[in-house]
Amino acid sequence: MISTPFDLTGKRVFVAGHRGMVGSALMRRLERENVDVRTVDRQHVDLRDQAAVNCWIETVKPEVIFLAAAKVGGIFANNRYPADFLYDNLMIEANVIHAAYELGVEKLLLLGSTCIYPKLSPQPITEEALLTGPLEPTNEWYAIAKIAGIKLCQAYRRQHGCDFIAAQPTNLYGPGDNFDLETSHVVPALMRKAHEAKRLAKPSMTVWGTGTPLREFLHVDDLADALVFLMKNYSGEMHINCGTGEEISIANLAKMICRTVGYNGGLEFDGTRPDGTPRKLTDVSRINAIGWHHKIELLEGLEGAYQWFLNEAASSLSNEAMTQTR
Numbered sequence: 001m002i003s004t005p006f007d008l009t010g011k012r013v014f015v016a017g018h019r020g021m022v023g024s025a026l027m028r029r030l031e032r033e034n035v036d037v038r039t040v041d042r043q044h045v046d047l048r049d050q051a052a053v054n055c056w057i058e059t060v061k062p063e064v065i066f067l068a069a070a071k072v073g074g075i076f077a078n079n080r081y082p083a084d085f086l087y088d089n090l091m092i093e094a095n096v097i098h099a100a101y102e103l104g105v106e107k108l109l110l111l112g113s114t115c116i117y118p119k120l121s122p123q124p125i126t127e128e129a130l131l132t133g134p135l136e137p138t139n140e141w142y143a144i145a146k147i148a149g150i151k152l153c154q155a156y157r158r159q160h161g162c163d164f165i166a167a168q169p170t171n172l173y174g175p176g177d178n179f180d181l182e183t184s185h186v187v188p189a190l191m192r193k194a195h196e197a198k199r200l201a202k203p204s205m206t207v208w209g210t211g212t213p214l215r216e217f218l219h220v221d222d223l224a225d226a227l228v229f230l231m232k233n234y235s236g237e238m239h240i241n242c243g244t245g246e247e248i249s250i251a252n253l254a255k256m257i258c259r260t261v262g263y264n265g266g267l268e269f270d271g272t273r274p275d276g277t278p279r280k281l282t283d284v285s286r287i288n289a290i291g292w293h294h295k296i297e298l299l300e301g302l303e304g305a306y307q308w309f310l311n312e313a314a315s316s317l318s319n320e321a322m323t324q325t326r
Contacts, residue, residue, distance in 0.1 A: 213278050
């Protein structure tokens with residue numbers, strides 16, 4: 001592990017994927033840094049297009065890149081759109097990383113995911129667990145793409161001396177999350193279900209799976225802080241886990257979300273739906289040893305996420321659902 005100070009002061013910083021949940025959190029976090037942030041919308045530059053990526057980076061000349069752009073989604077979306085998850089993420093990573101090398105970007109951080117690890121990894125999962133066993137089938141397409149991104153960063157570091165690093169966050173939640181029930185992750189899905197159940201006075205709500213899997217959750221603003229910290233303090237080939245080192249069962253998470261939302265109905269667990277990996281807790285000793293620790297505890301984070309949902313998304317989603325059922 002290498003702790004190497006990198007001064008962000010005055011740097012031109014490209015946040016790829018700035019409109020996504022992680023990218024938006026990075027934009028908020030970078031407001032506290034003396035940097036010149038650059039972004040580009042998808043309609044102007046398709047990151048799957050190598051020529052377009054090269055042209056834009058050559059024109060803007062960023063010195064630092066946070067590569068947070070990706071096609072993301074939950075179990076349902078991964079199962080339904082495997083080609084999209086694999087192709088889109090491979091192309092985005094390959095194009096941006098190669099352009100960063102060719103055009104002399106000083107430092108790049110690739111955002112990955114802990115779904116890169118084997119389904120039955122020893123717990124808590126250390127970074128060394130990568131490629132030691134079979135992946136969880138329900139998200140292997142996204143995982144394979146992210147593993148390729150990690151290996152690209154390592155390869156360009158070995159062959160060309162590029163200061164490219166990779167961070168692997170655990171399950172994320174917070175402002176800017178996706179609350180579409182078909183493509184969302186577990187926290188926003190449960191939050192929206194509880195909200196709708198409360199709004200419609202339903203006696204119970206359904207939770208996918210048995211409720212027994214154990215998961216770790218990191219607030220997206222904590223992740224953004226971790227990414228800036230790593231950019232400023234870490235340079236090494238090994239990818240770095242970003243998480244809390246704390247876990248909760250899906251059943252207890254659902255109960256906590258119901259309390260946060262104010263829904264008092266019952267929970268029904270649909271065992272015909274996939275559970276995914278039975279347990280996924282990250283070993284965060286590496287990033288803790290460098291000096292970073294999470295600050296936002298789960299209950300506090302859920303309360304803030306629900307308030308964001310009420311302010312930004314609840315009305316439009318409820319109207320959309322009502323239209324679809326007419």
